[in-house]
Amino acid sequence: xxGGLILWPVILAVGALNYLSRLSFIAAFGRRSMxxxxxxxxxxxxxxxxxxLVLPMIVGVPASGAVAWANPRVLAAIIAAVAAFYTHSTxxxxxxxxxxxxxxxxxxxxxx
Amino acid sequence: xxxxxxxxxxxxxVCGVGAAAAGVDFTGALGMSAxxxxxxxxxxxxxxxxxxxxxxxxxxTCFVAGLRFLMYSAAxxxxxxxxxxxxxxxxxFLLTDQAFAxxxxxFSATHDPxxxxxxxxxxxxxxxxxxxxxxxxxxxxxxVIPASWSLEFAVPLCFIALVAPVLRDAPAIVAAxxxxxxxxxxxxxxxxxxxxxxxxxxxxxxxxxxLARERWKAD
Numbered sequence: 001x002x003g004g005l006i007l008w009p010v011i012l013a014v015g016a017l018n019y020l021s022r023l024s025f026i027a028a029f030g031r032r033s034m035x036x037x038x039x040x041x042x043x044x045x046x047x048x049x050x051x052x053l054v055l056p057m058i059v060g061v062p063a064s065g066a067v068a069w070a071n072p073r074v075l076a077a078i079i080a081a082v083a084a085f086y087t088h089s090t091x092x093x094x095x096x097x098x099x100x101x102x103x104x105x106x107x108x109x110x111x112x
Numbered sequence: 113x114x115x116x117x118x119x120x121x122x123x124x125x126v127c128g129v130g131a132a133a134a135g136v137d138f139t140g141a142l143g144m145s146a147x148x149x150x151x152x153x154x155x156x157x158x159x160x161x162x163x164x165x166x167x168x169x170x171x172x173t174c175f176v177a178g179l180r181f182l183m184y185s186a187a188x189x190x191x192x193x194x195x196x197x198x199x200x201x202x203x204x205f206l207l208t209d210q211a212f213a214x215x216x217x218x219f220s221a222t223h224d225p226x227x228x229x230x231x232x233x234x235x236x237x238x239x240x241x242x243x244x245x246x247x248x249x250x251x252x253x254x255x256v257i258p259a260s261w262s263l264e265f266a267v268p269l270c271f272i273a274l275v276a277p278v279l280r281d282a283p284a285i286v287a288a289x290x291x292x293x294x295x296x297x298x299x300x301x302x303x304x305x306x307x308x309x310x311x312x313x314x315x316x317x318x319x320x321x322x323l324a325r326e327r328w329k330a331d
Contacts, residue, residue, distance in 0.1 A: 006161075006167065007136065007140045007143075007161065008140070008143065009167060010157055010161065010167055010170050010171065011140070011143050011144055011147050011148060011157070012147065013167065013171045014148050014153055014157060014170065014171055014174045014175075015147035015148045015149070017171060017174065017175045017178065018148060018149070018150055018153060018174070018178045018181065019204065019205055021175070021178045021179065021181035021182055021185065022181045022184070022185055022204045022205065022207040023185065023201065023204040024181075024182050024185045024186075025182065025185040025186035025188075025189040026185050026188060026189045026192050026200050026201075026203075026204045026207075027200065027201070027204070028189065033186070034182070034183075034186040037319075038182070039183070039186070040319055040322055040323070041315055041316075041318075041319045042179055042180060042182055042183040043183070043283075043284075043318070043322075044283065044284065044287040044314065044315045044318030044319060044322075045176070045177070045179045045180045045183070045311075045315060046180055046274065046275060046278055047275060047278050047279060047284045047285075047287040047288040047291070047314070047318060048287040048288060048290070048291035048310075048311050048312075048313075048314025048315045048317075048318060049152070049176060049177045049291070049307075049311040049314070049315075050152065050177075050271050050274055050275040050288075051275055051287075051288040051289075051291045051292045051295070051314065052291040052292065052294070052295040052306075052307050052310040052311045052314065053152065053155070053156065053159075053177070053271060053307060053311075054268045054271040054272060054275065055292045055295055055296060056295060056296070056299065056306075057267060057268040058268050059296065060299070073265060073268075076265070077268060077269070077272060080269050080272050080273075080276075081272050081276040082276075084272050084273045084274075084275075084276035084277055085276045085277055085279070088277050089119075089273070090119050090122050090123060090270060090273040090274075091119070091122055093269055093270075093272055093273035093276075094122050094126075094266055094269050094270065094273070097265065097266075097269040097272065098262075098265065098266065098269065101262055101265055102262070105262070
């Protein structure tokens with residue numbers, strides 16, 4: 001990757017904004033409480049942002065950006081999601097997802 | 113915090129692998145893990161940087177993903193309140209998903225803010241060091257492990273591990289489904305702007321569903 005000059009400003013800016021978000025209510029001395037509408041909306045940040053981040057990695061074809069539902073990553077991701085839902089464990093989710101993907105890739109090559 | 117350190121290990125390794133795959137140099141990868149100190153934000157930076165998104169888009173997308181820190185900050189604020197300002201400002205840097213989850217129960221159980229702060233400082237620092245170590249190892253391993261292992265698939269898996277357990281009620285499911293639908297429908301937008309737009313629409317959809325459900329229950 002070229003453009004090493006631009007990476008560091010990004011790191012510093014993202015780092016600073018992350019820090020300010022972490023500091024926000026702590027710096028307000030705990031006196032200022034969060035408005036109810038904001039508290040309600042923030043609950044959905046992980047569900048919405050992480051899904052938006054993760055879905056293209058699973059169904060997207062990296063080069064073209066086109067949606068490809070019929071690839072082994074989709075099924076492997078579903079199996080991993082079920083594992084995550086029931087175990088709450090990153091390690092077990094990773095194991096379920098990677099083993100499923102390797103098995104499906106092996107199956108595809110064995111059949112193909 | 114020990115279980116949190118163990119739970120963090122695969123995510124840290126995966127972020128390191130992701131940095132290697134994105135072609136970031138080793139100092140850049142270390143800078144990201146040390147300063148940004150957030151897996152989701154680091155992966156976003158790598159992805160957006162790889163498609164050449166402008167700095168403003170990268171920063172804005174990461175800011176929206178980091179809005180959850182406002183929630184943690186508000187939850188921890190009452191416990192940090194008795195501490196001197198420089199302590200509060202320092203401890204805020206260590207406020208991560210894992211540190212928050214591991215210490216919020218501890219704080220609410222104790223009446224000793226100094227003890228709680230020391231616990232948070234110790235655990236948060238351990239998490240930070242673990243994060244640097246695992247990111248570095250992941251980066252070095254990522255350059256060695258053959259592509260046929262499909263190790264890059266571990267990146268979405270780590271996020272699945274975070275997001276799947278929160279999909280327990282209708283509003284959260286609506287937020288995720290809406291964001292997911294829009295991120296694919298808007299995939300044609302330049303600079304991966306679909307991420308932030310879909311994320312924001314998902315947050316609004318979840319909030320509205322939550323409000324509607326509350327009204328419906330109240331009737």
